[in-house]
Amino acid sequence: MTEPSAGPECPGHVPRFLLRHGWLWSCLVVALVSPGALAEEPDVFEAWLRPAHAPADGFDAWTDLGGAKPGAEVRSLARGRVVEATGESVTLEHLHHENHELQRVRAVYSGLASVTLRPGDGVSRGQVLGRVGAGASGVLHTDRELSPAEARRFTRERARLPQPLEEPVLVLISHARNELRLYERGVERARVEVGFGQGEGPKQERGDNRTPVGMYFIVQTVRGNITGPYSAYYGGHWLRVNYPNPWDASRGVKRGWLTEKTREKIARAWTAREATDASTRLGSGIGFHGWSGEWSLEQSGGRLSWGCVVFHPGDITRLYERMPQGTMVVLF
Structure with a gap:
């Protein structure tokens, strides 16, 4: 109960001869789409818990490569996987659990020197990706491209992530x-x-x-x-x-139901795995x-x-x- 006033609240191979007989085509179609030949429906629990590659346990601080010294090392922000790579650029995908969702973030680094990574390679947090070359730049993408200030805030707020x-x-x-x-x-x-x-x-x-x-x-x-x-x-x-948790509280702030101070109080209690404020409109x-x-x-x-x-x-x-x-x- 909620809110009580007191107390607790077909085979993969098709014989060649079948393909030569039009009158058997309908039978072939039935065989190919029979339940036994269809892929099983993805398990939503396992997909969330064990995605394609290991989720990040946190992000290192975002730094702008534009002002970096030539030859300086460029390191991965977090655990992830290479999705694109050339001799001068590399794109990483980082997964992370945030509230009830599995989020995907991409970090794109261009103008690098000495890139030896290949698509599909896994990377660890802090791993060297290459070195700063001429015209080096980096961009962080969530559902859109983040500005440098937004990228710094994004990584600062996610220095530690749940596992x-x-x-x-x-x-x-x-x-x-x-x-x-x-x-x-x-x-x-x-x-x-x-x-x-x-x-x-x-x-x-x-x-x-x-x-x-x-x-x-x-x-x-x-x-x-x-x-x-x-x-x-x-x-x-x-x-x-x-x-409520911090994301619920942020929703409440946007709707004018609680203050930023109350949201911060809820976030601290939630992080400590303690009871959160029960008095708000949430x-x-x-x-x-x-x-x-x-x-x-x-x-x-x-x-x-x-x-x-x-x-x-x-x-x-x-x-x-x-x-x-x-x-x-x-x-x-």
């Missing part, structure tokens, strides 16, 4: 699939069906009955006799996450709990709570102790 794959315990939750998976140091240990808030879409403000998307941490766990007006719905288990009291009885996705559509993640009673009993305080939770 979900290395978390002692990680919980990933897909809204689209009504599914939760629990990992221990990157190894999947459990997957269960879950329900969400009665409101459609990501949570925006107090009382909208929606479940948020984002990266949070479990900050409170309670089992047993839970008191309060909604106690019957918890199924004897409650695990609270620290919604709302609060988001967590995991059981239910008053058994439920089915077919009957409820998975729309049960006032914003929390709802477990089947047996699943919350089985997994409660495996999700301690400090556990990273990502809803996407």
Whole structure:
């Protein structure tokens, strides 16, 4: 529940002769698109957790190459992969986890000397890419080309980045699939069906009955006799996450719902994996709990709570102790 007033809240090879008989063409088409021959649908959990190359654990400071001394070393900002390279230029792709999204950043360096990297090469943070040559320049791209000042701010704000794959315990939750998976140091240990808030879409403000998307941490766990007006719905288990997080708070600042000072306070508490301000218009009291009885996705559509993640009673009993305080939770 959310916001209680008290308490916890075909084969690949086609025989040549078939291609010579037009009357068999329709059979061939059926064979080629049969379910067994189609590629499996990508696993959204694994794609987020284990992308094509290792996500950055942080960015070094961006520096302008225009004023750099000829012959000076040019180093990679972060862990990444070479996507383009010539004798005088190199383009790197950096992946990083930010809130509930996997972001892609490209760093393009031109006018270099001594570039020996090739497309597909992996690079580490601080690795030498080449040396400053005539007319050297560098550009950082997110969804657009950043100005030098924006690039400096971007890297400064991301000097340290989360590494979900290395978390002692990680919980990933897909809204689209009504599914939760629990990992221990990157190894999947459990997957269960879950329900969400009665409101459609990501949570925006107090009382909208929606479940948020984002990266949070479990900050409170309670089992047993839970008191309060909604106690019957918890199924004897409650695990609270620290919604709102810094991205939620930034949204609130843009809408005029809270001040920059409050946003900074929320960011500090979130970084420390502590409870965040519950008094703003963004709302609060988001967590995991059981239910008053058994439920089915077919009957409820998975729309049960006032914003929390709802477990089947047996699943919350089985997994409660495996999700301690400090556990990273990502809803996407």
